[in-house]
Amino acid sequence: LMEELFSDLLQKVLGLKIPTPFPHMSYAEAMDRYASDKPDLRWPIEMRDLSPLFKDSKFRVFRDALVGGGEVRGFSLTGGNRLSRSQIDQLVEKAKGFGAKGLIWIRSAEGKLSSSADKFLNGDELSSAAKALGMQSGDLALLIADQTAIARAALNSLRLHCAEKLEIPPTSKFAFLWVDEFPLFEYDPDAQRYVSKHHPFTSPHPDDLSLLKEGKKLDQVRARAYDLVLNGYEIGGGSIRIHQPEIQQLLFDRLGIPREEAAQKFGFFLEALEYGTPPHGGIALGIDRIAMILAGTDAIRDVIAFPKTQSALDLMTDAPSDVSPDQLRELSLRVAKPNK
Numbered sequence: 001l002m003e004e005l006f007s008d009l010l011q012k013v014l015g016l017k018i019p020t021p022f023p024h025m026s027y028a029e030a031m032d033r034y035a036s037d038k039p040d041l042r043w044p045i046e047m048r049d050l051s052p053l054f055k056d057s058k059f060r061v062f063r064d065a066l067v068g069g070g071e072v073r074g075f076s077l078t079g080g081n082r083l084s085r086s087q088i089d090q091l092v093e094k095a096k097g098f099g100a101k102g103l104i105w106i107r108s109a110e111g112k113l114s115s116s117a118d119k120f121l122n123g124d125e126l127s128s129a130a131k132a133l134g135m136q137s138g139d140l141a142l143l144i145a146d147q148t149a150i151a152r153a154a155l156n157s158l159r160l161h162c163a164e165k166l167e168i169p170p171t172s173k174f175a176f177l178w179v180d181e182f183p184l185f186e187y188d189p190d191a192q193r194y195v196s197k198h199h200p201f202t203s204p205h206p207d208d209l210s211l212l213k214e215g216k217k218l219d220q221v222r223a224r225a226y227d228l229v230l231n232g233y234e235i236g237g238g239s240i241r242i243h244q245p246e247i248q249q250l251l252f253d254r255l256g257i258p259r260e261e262a263a264q265k266f267g268f269f270l271e272a273l274e275y276g277t278p279p280h281g282g283i284a285l286g287i288d289r290i291a292m293i294l295a296g297t298d299a300i301r302d303v304i305a306f307p308k309t310q311s312a313l314d315l316m317t318d319a320p321s322d323v324s325p326d327q328l329r330e331l332s333l334r335v336a337k338p339n340k
Contacts, residue, residue, distance in 0.1 A: 002228060002236065002283060003176075010174065013294055022176040022228075030179050034159075035073075035152030037179055040232030042170035043163040047075045047155055050143065053128045059120040061102070065145035072145045073155060074104075076133040077162055080140025081107050087165075088140070094161055095144060100154035106130060106141040160232075174293075177229040181205065184212075184223040185254070193256050194218050198225055200251055201269075202239040203281075209247075215254060228283070235290050238283030245273040 003020045010016045023041075030037055033046045051071045054062040062072050083091075088105055095103035106115045106126060113126045133141050142158060144151045162168075184204050185194040196202070204212050205222035212221050228236035242248045248270065252262045263270065291303040301307035306316050313319070328334060 006176065010294075016174070018174060018176065022178055024178045024180060026181040027179055027183065027222075028181065031152065035156035036232075037182070038227065038229045038232055038234045039156075039177065040160065041175035041177055042172055042231060043159070043168060044171060045075050045077065045159050045163065045168075047073050047152070047159070048132050049073050050129055050132055053132060054125065054145075057121070057125060059117060059125075061104070061117070061120075062145045065147075065151075068147070070145065070147040071151055072143060073151050074129070074133060074141055074143035075155060075159060076130075076135045076139050076141045077166065078136070078168075079138050080162070080166065081109050081138045083140060083166075091142065091158065091162070091165075095142075095154050095158055098154040098157040099150050100144045100146050102144075103158075104143040104145070106135070106143070108135045108137050108139045108141075111137060175231055178226055179229055180224075180226040181222040182225040182227075183219060184208075184221040185218045187219060194254065196255065197223065198239065200255055200257075201241050201248070203242045204247070204251070212250060212254060218254060224281070226283070228285075230290075231293055233289055233293060234286070235293070236283050236285040238281060240279065240281035243273065243277045243279050245270060248273060 003022055007018045007020055010018050025033075025039075027037055030039055032049065033039070035047060049071055050073060051066055054072050055066060057063055065072060091105075092103040104115065104117050106113060106129060108130060113123075113130055115121055115126055129143070130141065135141055142155070142162075144154055144158075146154070163170075183197045184202065186197045187193075188195045203224040205224055208221040211217050224240035226238060227234050242251065249259070249262070252259070252266075257265075288300055288304055292298070292300045295303055297303065306314060308314050323335075
């Protein structure tokens with residue numbers, strides 16, 4: 001239904017024919033290949049995990065990252081070797097600005113490989129990395145060794161920066177993608193327990209029910225949740241909801257929510273499930289964001305009828321305005337003095 005909707009929308013608004021069906025990608029695959037759950041597929045520059053190639057490396061930067069539970073990951077830029085050394089140095093600083101400790105580069109020119117880590121990486125390691133990244137003569141590879149989340153996030157930002165810097169033409173003007181099979185849980189280190197990735201009413205993947213019932217490997221339980229992505233933006237998201245009371249109670253149990261608390265907070269909902277709620281689900285769309293993309297702008301304020309300023313002021317209604325003492329008294333509130 002959504003694919004037909006957007007196909008019709010782009011045809012009527014922009015006169016463009018969008019191919020369907022849209023490609024699908026699991027959350028795990030999207031994070032592995034693009035380090036993003038909303039990858040922009042207009043530039044299909046994919047990352048590769050190079051950790052297995054360097055597990056015995058004597059290069060301290062790689063060894064320390066891997067021993068610390070991190071990874072070595074990178075991507076190759078077609079024709080990137082045309083960048084000057086000073087331009088590559090700028091990319092190193094960009095990577096640091098994106099959170100990485102540093103950046104290792106590999107050049108491929110006239111059948112020879114060179115690297116910023118030539119003193120520490122042997123020829124076999126360089127050739128293995130180049131092969132894994134699919135490098136051809138004239139290409140440039142960029143590698144980051146760090147904690148997994150940092151390495152992936154920095155490379156994703158660097159990937160988009162390089163596409164702009166090298167003026168790499170996009171493969172399409174509009175790239176739709178379905179991302180599904182999101183994790184049902186994520187671990188909260190502060191609370192020292194698992195919490196819902198989205199909300200506790202998302203249905204678990206049928207193939208992962210055994211993990212949920214056993215209470216083991218909760219981080220591997222997938223959700224029947226899905227996002228619709230366009231040009232690197234999430235334009236819609238939804239899920240299939242839980243409709244069986246026993247599954248809903250099991251989820252509360254795994255989240256560490258006592259049955260008394262669940263009954264107090266969600267009793268009306270749990271009771272409704274007892275009456276035989278049918279399977280149901282849905283999706284919600286971001287109309288402003290869709291309008292922004294179709295209008296060819298990257299500022300959502302350009303398409304909002306009455307946008308707020310940078311300081312969150314609504315110039316049309318002059319909001320927020322001062323609160324009167326009567327209003328505060330009615331709500332039993334008082335304004336606290338700021339700490340000095």
